């Protein structure tokens with residue numbers, strides 16, 4: 001009550017003040033401000049880009065796994081700070097796209113979703129339950145019999161069966177939930193190399209896809225799910241799926257299988273029809289770790305470049321899905337450093353696509369599947385290192401900025417997690433997964449003498465969980481190119497499928 005009264009009073013008191021300057025026009029120092037002109041120019045550019053609607057021959061769907069909006073904000077600041085800017089004004093490549101929508105991510109049975117249910121929504125136009133891949137939500141998870149007759153067809157299969165080319169890229173295992181939802185059906189996302197009942201494992205579905213002539217380009221991690229236990233793999237059925245895949249095309253098309261970044265760079269794409277690259281046994285390295293350890297793995301940008309080069313050879317057009325799978329894993333480990341560096345590498349891959357394709361006939365979509373519980377907190381001063389401790393301005397601007405302390409007398413970082421394993425200081429270690437080898441350490445820590453900007457710093461977490469969790473708030477969808485104008489407002493996640501089918505003019509129903 002009291003607050004309402006104060007607000008009403010101050011509004012009343014403003015009237016005589018406002019009349020001192022004419023409210024009908026804007027003063028020069030306002031319209032001449034950089035803030036003013038830069039935003040006005042940007043809006044005009046975006047309006048020009050969106051004026052003409054066209055049909056998309058090609059669709060590229062970029063999915064940053066776990067790339068919630070706080071991740072976008074923090075990654076854009078870090079990217080700017082890495083080149084000496086204050087960071088806040090920076091924009092990741094796709095943040096310049098003219099069309100954006102908010103996406104509601106829940107699964108049919110969960111308020112906060114998992115990647116299997118969310119990618120099923122994007123690939124089939126239908127939401128389903130967590131943990132299942134391209135199976136309707138009426139079926140039970142991990143119950144093969146209940147999934148019978150409830151299989152859903154994916155956008156990739158539709159595109160492939162209409163004679164277009166298709167490709168998938170992931171920095172996670174190619175059998176992991178997000179890429180798996182482009183090509184497989186499984187009542188259990190964990191059936192990556194073996195399944196129960198009459199169901200097939202996910203890896204075998206990838207190499208055997210019957211739509212069209214199978215997926216044309218597949219680049220990522222997860223080799224162990226395609227080879228036998230004798231070859232350091234997981235398969236106990238004696239099958240070597242990489243050989244079976246090569247045999248499938250023998251005498252008909254030129255199929256090439258590679259296992260390293262240097263082999264990929266050496267592929268003669270003009271003489272290649274089908275390309276399979278399995279670069280690591282499990283997930284590919286975090287991008288910072290890949291660089292740090294000089295691992296012979298291609299970057300996500302290099303994989304994107306190669307895939308587009310090959311897919312462009314099909315004059316009918318193509319669909320390419322590119323997943324940055326490890327943004328999610330950095331967060332699960334409670335390590336913002338890797339989550340943000342992988343987000344920047346992901347934005348670089350989007351830039352590669354932007355530079356290569358014609359937006360006259362190509363739709364580029366960039367989105368996430370769900371968010372994470374990382375927050376950007378406190379009142380850090382402008383340009384404060386995003387991975388650093390909160391340093392506050394004196395609000396009058398008169399005094400030097402200084403490290404802020406909480407009520408417990410200790411400093412705190414701008415980025416922290418609501419839950420997870422909590423604080424760890426692994427120094428220069430760029431492999432966030434090693435966090436899991438150390439006992440949980442949640443709650444407040446004295447960070448006075450800790451460098452929080454090193455790769456191995458793991459942020460504090462309030463609530464102890466064995467793995468930091470996904471978050472339930474909306475994520476974003478960014479679009480540019482043919483059909484991009486369909487992306488606006490607040491959408492359900494399954495609308496991503498409908499945006500792609502509408503933009504490409506595919507007829508969806510059986511004749």
Ligand SMILES: [Zn+2]
Pocket residue numbers: 066115328329332470
């Ligand atoms: Zn996750």
